[in-house]
Amino acid sequence: MTTKVATPSSSEPQNAKFSISRLRRSPLTILVHLSVLLIVILWTLPTAGLLISSFRDKDQLALSGWWTSLTASKQNLVARTDNPDTQVKLGDVYVLSGQLLVNDTQTEIMAFGFSSREPTKFLPSEVAEMRKGGKLTVSEDGHYKMTSPEPFTGKRGKRIFYTAVVPPKFGLDNYREVLTAEGIGRSFINSLTVTIPATIIPILIAAYAAYALSWMKMPGRNLLIALVVGLLVVPLQMSLIPLLRLYNDIGAFFGVGAKTYLGIWLAHTGFGLPLAIYLLRNYISSLPREIIESAKVDGATDFEIFMRIVLPLSFPALASFAIFQFLWVWNDLLVATVFLGTGEEHMVLTARLRELLGSRGGNWEILTASAFVSIAVPLFVFFVLQRYLVRGLLSGSVK
Structure with missing residues (x-):
């Protein structure tokens, strides 16, 4: 008669090690989750306070902070x-x-x-x-x-x-005052007139440049890439006035007057091209080489490869840059003031909201409502294209 002695299977020690390892990692995991939660709270708290303040009574808003909005x-x-x-x-x-x-x-x-x-x-x-x-x-x-x-x-x-x-008193008086202000509709149309072309034009130019810097052999290509990266750190304020003077000189030579939409389109295109080329070049260079080479073997030209293969595959990168460029141009005040001035005909939405405060900052309480009125369109654009944002930004980081 033989007696069988139960022996632990080889998987049991592994399971035990896995459980111990999981227990050891759990405090670190909890710390990471708490850190992320804290960052989210700190990031959203000012926005939540701004939203609450936008519905508060003006007198109460001028006397106390939003955190006291629920108390007398x-x-x-x-x-x-x-x-x-x-x-x-x-x-x-x-x-x-x-x-x-x-x-x-x-x-x-x-x-x-x-x-x-x-x-x-x-x-x-x-x-x-x-x-x-x-x-x-x-x-x-x-x-x-x-x-x-x-x-x-x-x-x-x-x-x-x-x-x-x-x-506590809440209402829509702040929003009603902003939305019914004189000229607010005209300024909204002006902002769209500036923002849409200033977003599309740099994308079109940068897409061609990114393809050329990724797949076309040319002398000095690495130098051009380094130059593009270097332009990312040039402050806008340093080049704004020289660019305006150059535009005025060229406009006077060709008979094009200043304070036109063309000038601000070109300005935003110049300021947005370095980032656009950098993002699109990273994405396009990460596309499989086999696709490009197969197309060339089949007799496709660079233009056909770009239009039929590269451009459709690069939509996530195009969408991610479109979000950044649209947000930047829509919220811009400095460039719009320099190139368009403060005339009623070309005043953008941000300039109009600033004019509502007066020269001495009176009636500043409507800034809370003005902020949410101005971000309505950018929020819509972001939620439409946000699924492509991370894909476009992380493209080319992992091979």
Whole structure:
């Protein structure tokens, strides 16, 4: 009689090692996930705050941050009494009375005053001694009573300054003011007129250049590639004014006036070409060599190879650059101001939104709504082409 002794299989130690290894890696994995979550929160938090602020009341937005948008806040307000025609004579004094908290969003009076220098001098129910023997009393619920030994005169009521606790208030007033501003529709069309050609033109030129630098043999090709990479680090501000002077000189020679769309198209094309050539060249050079060589053996010319093979296969790279170029041109203000000026006929959307603030930055609260109005079109373009973005950027990095 033989007895079989159970022995562990060879796979059990491997499974045990795998479990131990997985346990050892789990803290690192958790740390990576927490780091990514923290980066996402830090990246989206300002945008979320901007979105919340765009729906807040202007007065509350000017007094407190967006993180207090769900709590009540104190606001210094001013109101007027009823017209002097409604005054009533009681004995030897004339009386004006009424209610300050006519708005349901205001709940409680914290302090009041009759002068802009001391708007919170008196507490509710206190008697404020005014000039010429007048008196003012304001209760917590907003009821006021103003008395004077002489008749009230004037066409408008007297001012009363008060501090009230106001609950959070949201609405579409900021968006309504931006969207109904004069000339906003014209500026939207101008931005599209600038952005669409300034995105298509550099793509067309860069695609030809990228194919030539990838598959066509020519003297100095490596030097040209290095030159393109070097142009990526040239600051726009250094070349903007010389480029404008060159354009004006050439335009004057050919009789083309300044402040035209042609100038800004050429400017954005020049500034966007280095990045376009760099991205497209990386992608096109990573295409299988066998496809190109087979096409040449079959008698195809470089132009036919580019149009029928390379261009269709390069759509992810074209889409990724189109996203970058569209976002850059759409949000541009500096180049548009230099080449188009601030005239009503050619003013782009970013310049129009800046004009809404005035020369001294007044009415700055509408910047929150303006930001989301201006990013509506870029968001649409991004979500349409975003699946090609990563593919185009990572192309050529792994062989």
